Amino acid sequence: MTPNTAPSCAADGPAEAGGSRPATVVEFDGVGLTYPGPPPVAALRPCSLTVREGEYVAVVGPSGSGKSTFLNIVGLLDRPTEGTYVLDGADTTALPEAELTALRGSLIGFVFQAFHLIPHRTALENVALAMLYSAVPARERVQRARTALEQVGLAHRADSLPSRMSGGERQRAAIARAIVGRPRLLLCDELTGNLDSATAASVLDLLDDLHASGMTLVVITHDPVVAARAARTITIRDGVLSEAVTAGTPTEARRLPEVLG
Amino acid sequence: MRGMRGRAGRGGRRSRLRAGDLVREALAGLLQRPGRSALTALGTVLGVGTFVAILGLTATASSQIDARFNALSATEVTVEDTGGDDADHITNSFPADAPARVGRLHGVEHAGVYWIASPEAASGSPGAGTVTSSPVGDLAAGEDVQVVAATPGVLQAAGPGLAQGRIYDAYHQRNAADVAVIGAGLAERLGILTLETRPAVFIGGRPFTVIGIVDDVDRKEELLLSVTVPSSTAMAHWGGPVRGERARMLISTRLGAATQVARNAATALDPAHPERFKVIPPPDPQMLRGGVSGDLDQLFLLLAGICLVIGTVGIANTTLVAVLERTGEIGLRRALGARARHITAQFLTESAALGLLGGLVGTSIGTLVVVGVAVLRDWTAVIHPLTVVAAPVIGLATGLLAGIHPAWKASRIPPVEALRR
Incomplete structure (x- = not known):
């Protein structure tokens, strides 16, 4: 939209206490992604953005606006073609693929619209899967998966197959899988897209709980109801990232992302 | 406080997959669709079964010739x-x-x-x-x-x-x-x-x-x-x-x-x-034993080989279909920290396990055929131990061979593509 011309300022983030500022989780510095032509397509125009520990950020925009590209870059599923992306203090730009994968597995929890639960595997097994590639011993995996399921209120469905679970239960299981590895960032992609409004509300309540417990959240959505829950809202349109101060937190000074056009 | 150093240390780590976990995942993958897995392994079962039956029957028949060479x-x-x-x-x-x-x-x-x-x-x-x-x-x-x-x-x-x-x-x-x-x-x-x-x-x-x-x-x-x-x-x-x-x-x-x-x-x-x-x-x-291996046995062994080739193609084809079907799962695993080689390893292990399973079942069936024929003809069933050991290994090799292409394909699917639904 209207490009915010204000340079990216440092002071930001909720629950800032005293002099110690929460650590930076996501830091975009001129990050952009252009698919080589002809003609070259700018899926995400270079932008700068900082997400601090404990923040709850909604990324909104119509479909085809570049939301997915943004998600893929933040989630380390895709590399930007320009700029620098520092995740939890580690510069990901130059990292080899193997380390990028490890970083993705250990620092980011994904929640997808389509749940992506493996069929024919119980909820517990699906949650435990998240720790498979970090060589956590099987016994500990199951233990932690149980705890995570309890955390999302799904302990009683631990041994159910996804096909026997409701949409809300599936998404809760998916959230349990995303948080079981204690990630630094929970990345949610249209997580209520397949849910009715009542179920969606309860899932969003769960996100609020997680946020309250200190989890850093980035929620990508086209649904204003979902976005309204977040303290910050970032809008993407035609690959251009912009941030407007939302009514939800009027007293807080918002850091505006720098858009370099 | 999370210091820079600590985080950098975390970044330098690579994803690992324990061998035990790999096998468990592969078996779980097979058991997701037991019916299809069984059908997929059928070619290997037939090939290995024929292999064992032919070698077993040959050994049994030649031992009957040996029996004429009796104590007297x-x-x-x-x-x-x-x-x-x-x-x-x-x-x-x-x-x-x-x-x-x-x-x-x-x-x-x-x-x-x-x-x-x-x-x-x-x-x-x-x-x-x-x-x-x-x-x-x-x-x-x-x-x-x-x-x-x-x-x-x-x-x-x-x-x-x-x-x-x-x-x-x-x-x-x-x-x-x-x-x-x-x-x-x-x-x-x-x-x-x-x-x-x-x-x-x-x-x-x-x-x-x-x-x-x-x-x-x-x-x-x-x-x-x-x-x-x-x-x-x-x-x-x-x-x-x-x-x-x-x-x-x-x-x-x-x-x-x-x-x-x-x-x-x-x-x-x-x-x-x-x-x-x-x-x-x-x-x-x-000398008596040596004179037995005839052209017929070689023909049957050729047939067994053809069965194995068909079995390999069968496993390869079904695994390829499974890879396409499970694109979402592959994407999810990549998102959870699986490296491309972990995906390769999983699908290879699945097809190898399928081959081994087919080989074991085929060996059993082949052995049963030999014993059955021996009982009917009033012979003593003879199967060389090496045959029994080699047959499941052949099945395993078949599965591995069949898995190479699909596993490679699976690892090449970019996670972004895989997660798009």
Whole structure:
């Protein structure tokens, strides 16, 4: 939209206490992604953005606006073609693929619209899967998966197959899988897209709980109801990232992302 | 506080997948669709099954040929008197103490020299060889049967089953006693029904006391149709073997000793002229076995190979379909920290496990087929242990081979693509 011309300022983030500022989780510095032509397509125009520990950020925009590209870059599923992306203090730009994968597995929890639960595997097994590639011993995996399921209120469905679970239960299981590895960032992609409004509300309540417990959240959505829950809202349109101060937190000074056009 | 250093340390780490977890994941992947997995493995089952069945049936059949080579033939050695270069003027190369000489060889149980006696040639008058049990009456015409001159060792080596009486021994041999042992069939034709009456047979008019009637022998069946007399007796009455009817030696050995005995017999008989004897050892079991593998087996093995190829293609195809179906799962795993090689490893392990499973089932079925055929034909089922070990390995190799392409494909799916729904 209207490009915010204000340079990216440092002071930001909720629950800032005293002099110690929460650590930076996501830091975009001129990050952009252009698919080589002809003609070259700018899926995400270079932008700068900082997400601090404990923040709850909604990324909104119509479909085809570049939301997915943004998600893929933040989630380390895709590399930007320009700029620098520092995740939890580690510069990901130059990292080899193997380390990028490890970083993705250990620092980011994904929640997808389509749940992506493996069929024919119980909820517990699906949650435990998240720790498979970090060589956590099987016994500990199951233990932690149980705890995570309890955390999302799904302990009683631990041994159910996804096909026997409701949409809300599936998404809760998916959230349990995303948080079981204690990630630094929970990345949610249209997580209520397949849910009715009542179920969606309860899932969003769960996100609020997680946020309250200190989890850093980035929620990508086209649904204003979902976005309204977040303290910050970032809008993407035609690959251009912009941030407007939302009514939800009027007293807080918002850091505006720098858009370099 | 999360320091920069700590976080950098975390970034330097790489994802790991434990081998146990890999196998568990692969098996879980297979068990997701048990029906499809079974169908996929069918080709391998058939290929490996055919492989085992053919090798097993071949081994079983050749072991039946081996069975003809039994304990009796394996312990029998025959020595023929060829006479060597001196055949024209030496009618009998066997020394007088030939049975004793050979008897000293290790492993020999019984040995004896025998030849076809020729009373006619000796006496020069036709009819001298006619055998009758009575000089007068209906039976006086007699039977024109073979008279065998044999040392007692021949009878012992032949393993006779006596209907009545006994066989002659060293005593009769030493004294050139006029005794005879006759076959049961011949005894019946001669009208000799019992030895209670001390019957005699007349060979060319000369009486011989019948001391035994043989109704069965282990070897040298011709004794059943002959009159057998001590060789010393025959020697005294009719002389040694005549030209054209040279003497032979029959040796029975302990099991396993025959080859060794055969090697030494000629030298033991006459160290100066071992070339005068032709020793016939029992057939070599190794050679019998070697002669069995025919063109047919190779054809069937080719068929088994074709089955395996079809099985490989089947696994490859189904795994490829599964990869496409499970694109979402692949994307999810990548998002959870799986590296491309972890995806490759998982699909390879799945197809290898499928191949191994198919191989194991195929081995079992092949074995059952072999046992079934053996039972029907009243054979002893024989499967070489190497076959049983190799067959599942072949299945495993098939699965691995089949998995290479799909696994590679799976690892090439970019996670972004995989998660797009």
